[in-house]
Amino acid sequence: MHVIQLEGVSRIYRMTFGDVVALNNVSLSIEEGDFIAIMGPSGSGKSTLLNMIGSLDVPTKGRLYINGTDVSRLSDDQLTDLRRDTIGFIFQQFNLIPLLTVRENVEYPYILKYRKKDTEGRCDELIRQMGLTESLSHHKPNELSGGQQQRVAIARALVNDPKILLCDEPTGNLDSKTGLQVMELLKSLNEQGKTIIMVTHDNHIAEYSKRIITIADGEIQ
Ligand code: ADP
Numbered sequence: 001m002h003v004i005q006l007e008g009v010s011r012i013y014r015m016t017f018g019d020v021v022a023l024n025n026v027s028l029s030i031e032e033g034d035f036i037a038i039m040g041p042s043g044s045g046k047s048t049l050l051n052m053i054g055s056l057d058v059p060t061k062g063r064l065y066i067n068g069t070d071v072s073r074l075s076d077d078q079l080t081d082l083r084r085d086t087i088g089f090i091f092q093q094f095n096l097i098p099l100l101t102v103r104e105n106v107e108y109p110y111i112l113k114y115r116k117k118d119t120e121g122r123c124d125e126l127i128r129q130m131g132l133t134e135s136l137s138h139h140k141p142n143e144l145s146g147g148q149q150q151r152v153a154i155a156r157a158l159v160n161d162p163k164i165l166l167c168d169e170p171t172g173n174l175d176s177k178t179g180l181q182v183m184e185l186l187k188s189l190n191e192q193g194k195t196i197i198m199v200t201h202d203n204h205i206a207e208y209s210k211r212i213i214t215i216a217d218g219e220i221q
Pocket residue numbers: 013020021022040041042043044045046047048049
């Protein structure tokens with residue numbers, strides 16, 4: 001079964017000056033264990049495609065299936081649950097919550113899902129697995145380097161053990177050496193079974209994927 005399937009998906013933004021077709025009739029199937037790089041020029045629809053796959057945004061036309069479920073048939077609560085259980089997001093700007101410590105950032109999605117604190121030490125274990133030291137756990141994100149912040153963001157994305165990781169330019173704010181370290185981390189997560197869909201415009205970074213999808217003017221090439 002495909003973990004993700006898009007059938008004729010379009011996303012049209014209705015603006016005062018007219019319609020912007022960000023995605024045009026995109027069909028795409030993604031299998032479990034895949035590692036896909038989405039490439040294309042700025043404004044071509046890469047983030048829109050990723051947001052659609054992650055149900056952060058909904059198609060204007062067409063259908064999106066996650067684990068075989070047509071997401072348009074789900075209520076908002078069901079969709080939130082499905083997304084929370086299935087998908088982890090990683091962003092270029094890390095998007096950590098500045099007022100929370102590293103540990104609290106990682107624990108946050110766990111608390112949202114289970115309505116209790118992590119008593120089994122899962123968060124500490126993940127922080128360790130991401131190559132961060134215990135002492136960093138109590139720091140705020142702005143006290144960390146970019147590479148460290150992205151590792152925290154990856155730990156947070158993994159805390160509820162999602163099948164799929166969606167990464168929007170995960171190395172875009174990192175120097176090339178740190179970016180490659182983050183890619184090694186993503187590669188090992190893919191080898192452990194995570195399906196990864198990553199947006200990048202860096203050819204070197206895209207080489208980590210198994211399949212490259214090129215998009216231009218909202219259409220897959
Ligand atoms: P990329 O990530 O490839 O740079 P995006 O997916 O962000 O491209 O954007 C694709 C197109 O959709 C662009 O023309 C962009 O201006 C437009 N767009 C994206 N998000 C919005 C939005 N929220 N409102 C209006 N237009 C948008």
